[in-house]
Amino acid sequence: GENVEQHPSTLSVQEGDSAVIKCTYSDSASNYFPWYKQELGKGPQLIIDIRSNVGEKKDQRIAVTLNKTAKHFSLHITETQPEDSAVYFCAAAGNSGNTPLVFGKGTRLSVIA
Amino acid sequence: GAVVSQHPSRVICKSGTSVKIECRSLDFQATTMFWYRQFPKQSLMLMATSNEGSKATYEQGVEKDKFLINHASLTLSTLTVTSAHPEDSSFYICSARDQGKYYGYTFGSGTRLTVV
Numbered sequence: 001g002e003n004v005e006q007h008p009s010t011l012s013v014q015e016g017d018s019a020v021i022k023c024t025y026s027d028s029a030s031n032y033f034p035w036y037k038q039e040l041g042k043g044p045q046l047i048i049d050i051r052s053n054v055g056e057k058k059d060q061r062i063a064v065t066l067n068k069t070a071k072h073f074s075l076h077i078t079e080t081q082p083e084d085s086a087v088y089f090c091a092a093a094g095n096s097g098n099t100p101l102v103f104g105k106g107t108r109l110s111v112i113a
Numbered sequence: 114g115a116v117v118s119q120h121p122s123r124v125i126c127k128s129g130t131s132v133k134i135e136c137r138s139l140d141f142q143a144t145t146m147f148w149y150r151q152f153p154k155q156s157l158m159l160m161a162t163s164n165e166g167s168k169a170t171y172e173q174g175v176e177k178d179k180f181l182i183n184h185a186s187l188t189l190s191t192l193t194v195t196s197a198h199p200e201d202s203s204f205y206i207c208s209a210r211d212q213g214k215y216y217g218y219t220f221g222s223g224t225r226l227t228v229v
Binding site: 034041089103 | 119144145147155156157158159162164204206208210218220221222223225
């Protein structure tokens with residue numbers, strides 16, 4: 001089955017700096033790669049996703065890149081703000097409707113004002 | 114967009130009792146729902162895949178007789194934790210995939226279960 005590795009487990013950045021979180025996956029059949037932000041006591045919220053036919057996607061301060069050959073994808077947050085502080089999870093899934101998302105272990109991002 | 118409503122958000126129960134958690138897809142039909150468990154400071158771990166009208170598929174190590182899943186309609190799946198023990202205390206989250214939105218997964222807001 002799919003295995004998703006995520007690094008780093010914790011990340012501290014100064015406000016205004018960029019943050020990068022990296023994930024690798026094992027199953028070449030996976031073709032959907034979302035990123036979630038989870039705040040304490042809440043369910044995960046989708047912040048951006050990418051499909052395997054695309055190499056990069058950007059939404060304002062957030063971008064995701066995908067390298068299918070190397071089986072890795074990354075989240076980039078620019079101009080970080082204190083409200084970006086949360087736990088971020090990457091995930092991977094295949095095409096079938098009954099395929100669950102497999103999550104990385106998460107990255108706790110702290111943005112220091 | 115697609116919404117999954119999960120209830121209750123918090124529940125405290127006594128050891129030995131059972132607790133039911135509901136997840137409803139509000140604006141789409143969910144043929145498949147996924148149930149995850151999340152312990153403090155850990156990731157979401159898949160417990161089972163629930164398919165409407167058929168038996169759920171459980172992940173290795175998850176006791177199907179303890180975690181009963183029912184997916185009786187295209188909009189409702191329930192997870193019942195039977196004979197709960199303190200070690201079952203966790204954050205339970207459901208997710209559904211909107212077949213109308215290619216690749217989209219929607220998560221419920223989660224249920225914090227505390228067994229005392």
